Amino acid sequence: xxxxxxxxxxxxxxxxxxxxxxxxxxxxxxxxxxxxxxxxxxxxxxxxxxxxxxxxxxxxxxxxxxxxxxxxxxxxxxxxxxxxxxxxxxxxxxxxxxxxxxxxxxxxxxxxxxxxx
Numbered sequence: 001x002x003x004x005x006x007x008x009x010x011x012x013x014x015x016x017x018x019x020x021x022x023x024x025x026x027x028x029x030x031x032x033x034x035x036x037x038x039x040x041x042x043x044x045x046x047x048x049x050x051x052x053x054x055x056x057x058x059x060x061x062x063x064x065x066x067x068x069x070x071x072x073x074x075x076x077x078x079x080x081x082x083x084x085x086x087x088x089x090x091x092x093x094x095x096x097x098x099x100x101x102x103x104x105x106x107x108x109x110x111x112x113x114x115x116x117x
Contacts, residue, residue, distance in 0.1 A: 009071045016064045024067045065108035079104050
């Protein structure tokens with residue numbers, strides 16, 4: 001992953017297009033590129049089968065939010081910590097972690113101006 005100045009995003013938030021998001025994923029989290037490609041293929045297949053753009057729109061919203069989070073090392077680290085806590089804690093810790101994760105995801109979706117539903 002590319003490094004950044006203190007607290008600065010690694011890259012600017014790219015436009016919410018498949019090509020721009022693919023390039024951003026390649027730049028900041030190359031290990032996620034196979035998942036990106038696999039999920040894009042699934043969304044495209046679902047869109048073709050149902051003659052509906054909703055699966056592709058959800059894909060773009062999900063990956064735009066992912067890039068928003070991953071391009072900010074501090075936010076990305078917070079998300080990972082809460083995910084680990086959700087997986088390893090008791091019910092109370094899991095609820096608290098789920099709430100924090102939800103807030104991070106809500107913030108990311110709001111920032112990119114897209115909805116995942």
